[in-house]
Amino acid sequence: MSAQEVITRYVAALQEDAGQEAGGALAAFRLTRKTALRLGEFCQQLNSPEGQREGAPAASTTPEDAAHRLAATWLEESFGLEEAVLRPPLVKVLSEIFHTLNRSPEDLSRLSPPAVVQRFLAAALFQRLVFDLGEPLEAAAPGWQALSQALADLEAEVRQAAASSLATAGGPRDWHGPEAWVWVTRVLEEMLQHFSPKTGSKE
DSSP, X not given: OOHHHHHHHHHHHHHHHHTTSTXXXXXXXXXXXXXXXXXXXXXXXXTSHHHHHHHOOOTXXXXXXXXXXXXXXXXXXXXXXXXXXXHHHHHHHHHHHHHHHHHOGGGGGGOOHHHHHHHHHHHHHHHHHHHHHHHHHHHHSSSHHHHHHHHHHHHHHHHHHHHHHHHHHOOOSOTTSXXXXXXXXXXXXXXXXXXXXXXXOOO
C-alpha cells in the first residue's frame, strides 16, 4: 500500500469518526488550529526589531529550553491526545525560530508566517498519523529500515499536501483577526481534502 493510500484511509477514518459532529474531521484539530494561529501571530511579531526584542528569550536560555517553555505556555490548559501530538512539532518549529533569532535576527524580518504555519500544520498532521498508526505500521514493516522509509514517505506526502494548500490559500495580512482563523482552517481543510477518497486517489 502506498503512502498516499495509507493517509487516504486514515483521513477517511477521521471523517467517519467525526460523523455528524460540526466541522467534520476538522473538529479533531481545534487545538491544532488555535496553536497555528498563535504561531502565526508570533512570527508576525518577529518581523520587526521591536517584536524581536519582546520575543527574544533570556540570554542564558537555550533555544530548545525557550521553545519548550513557550510551547508549555501556549498549551498549559490543554490535555489529552491532541496536546500530546502537538507539543513535539511545536517545540521543533519554535526551536528553529529561536536559533535564527540568536544567530541572525535580520533573517527574521523576512520570516514568512504562512510558510512557518504551513510547516507546523504538516508536522502536526504527520505526528497525529504516526501516533494513531505507529503500531500497525511497525507490525506491517519487515524491519526497522522499511519502517523508517515508510514514515519518510508518509511525511513527504503530508508536506506536499500542505505546500499545495498554502499555494492556493495565500496568507492573511493580519494574524490577530478572524481572517487568520479562516485561513488556518482552510489550509488544514485542503490538506485533509487532498487525501479524501474522491480527490486523493491517483487512479
